[in-house]
Amino acid sequence: MFGYKSAHETYVLIKDMEWSQRLSKYASLLPDLQSGLPVADVYKTETPGTESQLAAFDVVYYAGDCNAGSKTIAVNLPNDEEVQLQKGTRRSQLKNAMRAKFDKILIPLSEVLIDPDQRRYISFDAFFANTMFHEVAHGLGIKNTINGKGTVREALKEHASALEEGKADVLGLYMITKLHEKGELEGELREYYTTFMASIFRSVRFGASSAHGKANMIRFNYFREEGAFTRNENGQYTIDFEKLQKAMNSLSEKILTLQGDGDYEGVSVLVENMAQIQPELQSDLDRLADLGIPVDIVFEQGIEVLGL
Numbered sequence: 001m002f003g004y005k006s007a008h009e010t011y012v013l014i015k016d017m018e019w020s021q022r023l024s025k026y027a028s029l030l031p032d033l034q035s036g037l038p039v040a041d042v043y044k045t046e047t048p049g050t051e052s053q054l055a056a057f058d059v060v061y062y063a064g065d066c067n068a069g070s071k072t073i074a075v076n077l078p079n080d081e082e083v084q085l086q087k088g089t090r091r092s093q094l095k096n097a098m099r100a101k102f103d104k105i106l107i108p109l110s111e112v113l114i115d116p117d118q119r120r121y122i123s124f125d126a127f128f129a130n131t132m133f134h135e136v137a138h139g140l141g142i143k144n145t146i147n148g149k150g151t152v153r154e155a156l157k158e159h160a161s162a163l164e165e166g167k168a169d170v171l172g173l174y175m176i177t178k179l180h181e182k183g184e185l186e187g188e189l190r191e192y193y194t195t196f197m198a199s200i201f202r203s204v205r206f207g208a209s210s211a212h213g214k215a216n217m218i219r220f221n222y223f224r225e226e227g228a229f230t231r232n233e234n235g236q237y238t239i240d241f242e243k244l245q246k247a248m249n250s251l252s253e254k255i256l257t258l259q260g261d262g263d264y265e266g267v268s269v270l271v272e273n274m275a276q277i278q279p280e281l282q283s284d285l286d287r288l289a290d291l292g293i294p295v296d297i298v299f300e301q302g303i304e305v306l307g308l
Contacts, residue, residue, distance in 0.1 A: 002203060007068075010062035011075070016095055019056035023093070026054055026136060029184070030088075033175055034208055038249040041261040042146055053088075054136065058096040061301050070206050070296050073098045076135040081143040081151050091135040093128065101202070102127050108185045108293045110198045113284060115238040119196035125187060129176060129194050137171035138164065141255075145262035155262025161211035162275070163267055164168050166218050167255045175246050190241055197229060197239050204277065205295045214275040221274045223247050235284055 037044045066072050075092045078084070102124050110122045142152065149155040156163060176192045179185045185192075204216045223229060226247035229239045258266050277285075289295075 007061075007065035009064035009066035011059055011063075011066060011072075011092075011094075013057035013059050013092065013094070016056040016058060018094075019095060020054075023054045024054060026179075026184075028134075029179070030136070030139055033178060035172070036178060037140060037256065039253045039256040039260075041258045043142055044140075045146075046142055046144070053090040054093075054132070055091070056093045056095045056166055059094040059299075066160065067299070071097055071101075071299055073101060074131050074135045076138050081153065084139060085143060087095065089139060091132070093132050093135070095128070097297070097299075098128055098131060099124065104297060105202055105294060106198055107196075108291075109201055109288055112291065112293070113201055113235065113237055113289060114194065114198055115232075115236050118190075118194050118239060121188065121191045122198055123187065123191045123195060126191040126195035126243060129185065129226070130172060130192060133172035133175045133291065134168045135172075137168040137175055140171050140175075141167055142260045146260045147262065149262035152259045152262060156264055156267050157260070159264070159271055160266045162214035162218070162254055162271060163259060165211050166215035166250070169215055170221055170248050170252045170255065174252055177245065177248070187226065193241055193244055197223075197237065197244070201285070201288070204281070205288065208275055208277050214271060217277060218270060218274040219251065220281070221249050221276070221278070226250070229238055231280070235287065 031047055033042055034047065062071065073094050075094070078087050078089060083089075107122065107129060110119055114122065144151050145155050152164075153160040173192070173196055176185060177189065179191070180189050199218055200220050203212060204220065207213050208217045223244065226243060227240060228244035228247040229237050231237050254270075257263075258270070
């Protein structure tokens with residue numbers, strides 16, 4: 001009515017009851033994870049809503065804006081800060097769309113860009129968990145600045161979404177690390193880290209102009225500066241797992257501090273300096289295109305698919 005909404009979208013989902021039951025316990029762990037965030041206490045005084053729903057679905061229909069560009073593999077709503085703090089959010093993992101991107105994009109991509117000795121760590125369960133905890137991590141951190149500048153979204157203006165997506169990326173990995181230490185997650189931690197790194201290459205192919213794209217590039221360039229990975233003469237990337245974990249913690253602290261301070265100038269500098277695709281990375285992305293590895297999946301749907 002007021003012209004605030006520029007686009008509409010709708011998903012038709014079928015709930016996976018078995019997977020949803022496996023995931024339901026994680027939302028209740030948010031307050032404990034919040035208290036352990038690698039940042040000063042003043043930046044984690046808010047208590048996340050514990051009524052969040054966490055469930056897995058198969059998506060059978062995309063309509064409107066969500067079918068116009070890249071296909072969403074997880075949804076976290078609502079975005080309203082007050083509702084999130086009081087009630088939490090509903091986090092929906094679109095399992096079949098994730099599986100398609102993993103099989104058709106992430107595996108072929110990793111066979112080109114990831115060190116052969118580390119490719120065995122690429123797994124769908126890790127990809128699913130990384131995506132899921134990205135969405136869960138939106139509930140961590142701080143929604144309101146600590147110095148009276150209003151909400152983080154208001155204070156950081158056009159950079160708010162990019163920094164929030166960057167926060168969710170690194171705090172999702174932080175959550176995985178902590179839950180693995182507590183024995184709440186199966187598999188090797190290296191699986192989650194290697195799959196996370198490979199997925200950065202998948203995501204940056206959408207470009208660096210969107211909020212997710214800027215977040216991807218900030219993280220990639222920050223990790224590179226911190227020595228979290230190296231690139232050999234064949235254009236293959238090797239992960240230093242110890243340095244990646246340190247970079248994850250230091251970037252988490254940096255982002256949470258910028259958000260809590262409502263530091264618009266600091267975020268602007270971060271975006272200007274770090275949210276760029278450098279020529280070396282662009283050449284690697286061009287190799288993927290030359291090999292015909294798709295940027296995204298195309299969702300065939302409608303009555304024709306059903307044979308009606």
